[in-house]
Amino acid sequence: IYPDGAIMTALERRDKRFGKGIALAINALQVRDNDLSTRWDDLVDELRRAGPVTLTSNEWTTDNPFWQKYLKLDGVSCDGERLDCVDYAKSLANYDVVVSSRLHTCELGLVAGAAVVPVETGTFKLTGFFNQIGMTQEPIRMGAELWQDRLLAKAKAVAADPAARVVYQDIFLNTARAKLRDGLNAAFRENLLDIMK
Numbered sequence: 541i542y543p544d545g546a547i548m549t550a551l552e553r554r555d556k557r558f559g560k561g562i563a564l565a566i567n568a569l570q571v572r573d574n575d576l577s578t579r580w581d582d583l584v585d586e587l588r589r590a591g592p593v594t595l596t597s598n599e600w601t602t603d604n605p606f607w608q609k610y611l612k613l614d615g616v617s618c619d620g621e622r623l624d625c626v627d628y629a630k631s632l633a634n635y636d637v638v639v640s641s642r643l644h645t646c647e648l649g650l651v652a653g654a655a656v657v658p659v660e661t662g663t664f665k666l667t668g669f670f671n672q673i674g675m676t677q678e679p680i681r682m683g684a685e686l687w688q689d690r691l692l693a694k695a696k697a698v699a700a701d702p703a704a705r706v707v708y709q710d711i712f713l714n715t716a717r718a719k720l721r722d723g724l725n726a727a728f729r730e731n732l733l734d735i736m737k
Contacts, residue, residue: 546647553653557633558702561592564639568606570661588615596620598644636722650713655702657694673716
């Protein structure tokens with residue numbers, strides 16, 4: 541099983557990145573289904589004290605209702621609703637850190653050169669993806685012991701030096717891309733040879 545093909549997205553990275561604070565892309569249904577809403581209330585409050593927080597998503601209609609109470613807080617806004625896939629990916633690189641429980645937000649953020657902190661909810665999709673690309677210490681699992689403290693500390697550390705986080709991520713991303721490309725090339729060569737028989 542190869543990492544999700546979204547990491548193969550061809551995307552030219554912007555020279556100027558970072559500086560817009562914290563982006564949050566949290567799967568609202570999984571938060572609700574795992575009864576974690578009140579814990580996120582505290583986290584959003586703590587994160588906005590560290591800098592501006594922007595709520596975003598690659599599943600806008602699902603996550604938007606979860607945000608409404610947070611948008612009433614000072615220092616919290618939302619952005620990205622009308623962006624296409626490429627522009628959404630590029631927008632993620634504007635933030636100092638992207639905290640996300642959305643798999644494709646994580647993947648597109650990695651491709652765009654955003655500093656990503658993944659958060660697992662209940663499906664293990666993110667854990668599987670990050671293990672597959674070799675980042676075996678990722679993500680932080682919601683509901684695990686001290687997960688809020690760990691997430692807050694990691695988000696602040698990454699936001700303090702997002703460029704260093706991207707260098708670290710790129711080591712794994714580039715290796716995973718090469719493996720995926722090699723595997724796909726081999727599969728297509730085999731299929732084409734079968735067709736030609």
